[in-house]
Structures are given as structure tokens and as C-alpha cells.
Amino acid sequence: MFPSNFEYFAPTTIDEALGLLAEHGDEAKILAGGQSLIPLMKLRFAAPAVVIDINRVAGLDHLEESKRGRGFLRVGALVRNATLERSELLSSRYPTMAAAAPLISDPIVRNQGTLVGSLCHADPQGDFGSVMLALDGEIVVRSTAGERRIPVKRFLDGPFTSTIRPDELAVEARVPSPEGRFSGTYLKLERKVGDFATVGVAVFVATERGKVMRAGIGLTGVGATNIKATEAEAALVGHRLSDTAIDEASRLAAAAADPRTDVRGSADYKRDVVRVYVARGLQQLTGAKAA
Numbered sequence: 337m338f339p340s341n342f343e344y345f346a347p348t349t350i351d352e353a354l355g356l357l358a359e360h361g362d363e364a365k366i367l368a369g370g371q372s373l374i375p376l377m378k379l380r381f382a383a384p385a386v387v388i389d390i391n392r393v394a395g396l397d398h399l400e401e402s403k404r405g406r407g408f409l410r411v412g413a414l415v416r417n418a419t420l421e422r423s424e425l426l427s428s429r430y431p432t433m434a435a436a437a438p439l440i441s442d443p444i445v446r447n448q449g450t451l452v453g454s455l456c457h458a459d460p461q462g463d464f465g466s467v468m469l470a471l472d473g474e475i476v477v478r479s480t481a482g483e484r485r486i487p488v489k490r491f492l493d494g495p496f497t498s499t500i501r502p503d504e505l506a507v508e509a510r511v512p513s514p515e516g517r518f519s520g521t522y523l524k525l526e527r528k529v530g531d532f533a534t535v536g537v538a539v540f541v542a543t544e545r546g547k548v549m550r551a552g553i554g555l556t557g558v559g560a561t562n563i564k565a566t567e568a569e570a571a572l573v574g575h576r577l578s579d580t581a582i583d584e585a586s587r588l589a590a591a592a593a594d595p596r597t598d599v600r601g602s603a604d605y606k607r608d609v610v611r612v613y614v615a616r617g618l619q620q621l622t623g624a625k626a627a
Contacts, residue, residue, distance in 0.1 A: 432520030466554030
């Protein structure tokens with residue numbers, strides 16, 4: 337099928353894009369990588385009257401670590417997943433993101449798709465949603481009225497819905513810089529390479545003197561949205577990453593999951609995969625490296 341008729345704009349500045357959003361609001365959709373929007377438009381599941389292509393907008397392709405405050409990673413709205421996959425900064429400083437990037441669909445999608453776009457799409461089976469939850473990430477959105485910073489745990493509002501307003505543009509994602517000794521990974525069960533996750537698990541720990549000072553666990557594909565397993569995280573903080581602590585955290589993570597039976601597996605099966613993958617991921621992190 338072909339998309340329904342729409343009006344196309346290609347602004348070159350953020351202010352121009354914000355002006356278009358202020359004018360068209362609910363009738364408009366943002367086009368960056370287009371890996372979710374274009375297929376939906378072809379099937380007419382999405383029929384925006386206006387498409388605002390931000391690929392020519394200057395100042396949205398940054399991937400850098402800011403030293404302001406305690407420091408944070410900045411990922412601009414036009415940074416492609418393939419760029420994340422090749423990033424030495426992510427490999428050395430943000431291992432959970434580095435582990436997830438090569439598992440996003442296939443090379444064609446990674447060459448076009450963006451982390452920020454994936455978060456705005458808010459697919460419960462999207463990999464980066466759980467990664468950003470595990471890392472306590474946030475989204476920076478702008479409108480003509482100003483700027484907001486929204487924690488990802490409040491940004492993801494349900495299946496394919498977020499708390500961004502119709503007149504707002506998501507300009508970047510941020511992740512707090514790790515401190516102390518840290519490590520992280522992302523494990524994904526898929527039926528075939530490039531498929532959506534049957535289950536995905538993002539884990540991160542930062543330790544000091546052998547004890548966990550900060551922990552993050554995010555779950556993909558086992559709820560109406562990506563899930564932050566807060567009780568499982570709390571069970572790790574203040575403890576050594578021992579078999580006992582790992583077993584308790586993995587049990588609590590499985591309890592936090594709310595999967596549905598579908599063609600990818602039963603709810604009980606997915607919940608058990610969460611338990612196994614959280615344990616497996618944490619076991620891989622027992623040799624956390626220094627910042």
C-alpha cells in the first residue's frame with residue numbers, strides 16, 4: 337500500500353522545526369530514521385497530515401560525554417544506531433548500550449534507525465527502552481514554550497505511547513556517567529537474528545570496595561511497556577555480587593515481569609527466561625572494571 341496524502345516539511349534549524357510543531361501539533365509526525373513511521377504509513381496505520389523531516393536540522397547528531405555536574409552521555413536525535421554500534425565511547429564507558437546496539441534488528445535498520453526515535457516509538461519490544469531504564473536515562477524535549485527533561489521511566493507511558501506533547505521535539509537522550517567500578521550488558525532472546533525480542537534484559541552495576549553502589553535492570557518484551565525492575569535493583573545495592581544476591585535479584589526481576597502468552601512463548605516461559613537472563617547477565621558482571 338501507499339501512504340495517504342501528507343504535507344512534507346524539511347526544516348534546517350531546531351527553531352524552525354519547533355515552529356512547525358506549534359502550528360500543526362496533533363496532525364504532524366517527526367521523521368528521523370523512519371524505521372517505524374514509514375512502514376506504519378505504508379499500511380495506513382499512521383496517516384499524519386504533516387510529516388516534518390528533521391534530517392537536515394543542525395545540532396542533532398552529537399554523541400558526546402558532557403562533564404557538567406557529575407557528567408552524562410548526550411545522544412542527539414539524529415545519531416544512528418550504527419554509530420552507537422561503532423562507538424569507542426560506548427564500548428569503554430557505557431557497556432550496556434554497547435552490548436545492545438549490535439542486537440537492534442539488522443544492519444539496514446541500524447544504519448537508519450535512531451535511539452531517540454526508538455524511545456519515542458515506545459514499542460514494548462524495543463531494546464533501547466529497557467537499556468535506558470537500567471541506566472536511569474532521560475529524554476530532553478523542546479517546544480516553543482521551553483525545554484523539559486523527562487526520566488525514561490516517566491516517558492514510556494504504555495504500548496506505543498509516551499508523555500511527549502504534540503508540540504514537542506525530542507532532541508536528545510541522556511545517560512548519567514558511571515562512577516567507581518562498573519560494567520553492564522544486554523541479553524536478548526529472539527527467534528531469529530534481527531527479530532523483535534521475545535525477552536530482553538539490560539543490566540548494569542557500579543561497585544565500590546566490592547559492594548554494589550548502583551544497580552540497573554530493565555526488561556524488554558514482558559509487559560505493556562519496558563519495565564524497570566526496581567525491587568531487583570534494590571536487592572543488589574549494598575551487597576556483594578554473590579550467588580545469593582544474584583539469585584534474589586533474578587527472582588525479583590521475574591516477579592516484576594508481566595508477560596503475555598503469544599506466538600513467541602507462554603507467559604510462564606518468558607518469566608523464566610527473565611530469571612535466567614538476569615542471573616546470567618549479573619554473573620557476567622562480577623569482574624566490573626574501574627571508571
